Amino acid sequence: MRLGIDIGHNCPPDTGASGFGNEDKMNKAVGEHLIAMLIKAGVDVVDCRSPNADSVDFSLWKRTAIANTNGCDFYVSIHHNAGGGAGSEVFAVSDAGRVVAKAVLNKLCGLGFKNRGVKFRKFFVLMRTLMPAILIECCFVDRQSDVDLWNQIGAEAIAKAIFDGLRESLKF
Numbered sequence: 001m002r003l004g005i006d007i008g009h010n011c012p013p014d015t016g017a018s019g020f021g022n023e024d025k026m027n028k029a030v031g032e033h034l035i036a037m038l039i040k041a042g043v044d045v046v047d048c049r050s051p052n053a054d055s056v057d058f059s060l061w062k063r064t065a066i067a068n069t070n071g072c073d074f075y076v077s078i079h080h081n082a083g084g085g086a087g088s089e090v091f092a093v094s095d096a097g098r099v100v101a102k103a104v105l106n107k108l109c110g111l112g113f114k115n116r117g118v119k120f121r122k123f124f125v126l127m128r129t130l131m132p133a134i135l136i137e138c139c140f141v142d143r144q145s146d147v148d149l150w151n152q153i154g155a156e157a158i159a160k161a162i163f164d165g166l167r168e169s170l171k172f
């Protein structure tokens with residue numbers, strides 16, 4: 001199992017949302033814990049972060065290119081949401097992606113985040129990856145109660161929930 005992990009944004013001008021929390025920092029904290037857990041479990045991880053880019057489009061393209069050229073079996077993009085909602089949602093555009101999205105979402109909502117469902121949206125990283133992919137929106141950075149819960153749970157436990165959902169559905 002070769003898993004591409006994309007820690008969202010963190011590549012100016014591709015930067016995340018901000019509110020009561022900072023998306024870049026939250027993506028990085030959760031993503032780095034997740035990568036460490038996967039490696040420890042013997043999963044072949046490809047870190048799909050874009051080291052630098054002069055545009056958001058190029059940053060996104062680089063992430064998918066890293067996954068595609070490394071022949072990843074599955075791709076996971078880690079994000080935190082903004083826009084006034086609350087809770088967790090996971091996006092997928094393929095049937096194989098939806099199965100994993102559902103498992104990950106169930107684990108995240110088990111931590112106390114509101115379940116916003118598995119959703120379909122043609123995000124660049126979901127459309128341009130050659131393997132099944134999901135994009136996780138762990139919670140909302142501009143919702144105080146979500147950020148309070150996030151801080152209370154901690155990045156490591158959030159990563160563990162994602163890890164458990166991936167392990168259960170991808171069977172590694």
Ligand SMILES: [Zn+2]
Nearest residue numbers: 008016079080
């Ligand atoms: Zn994002």
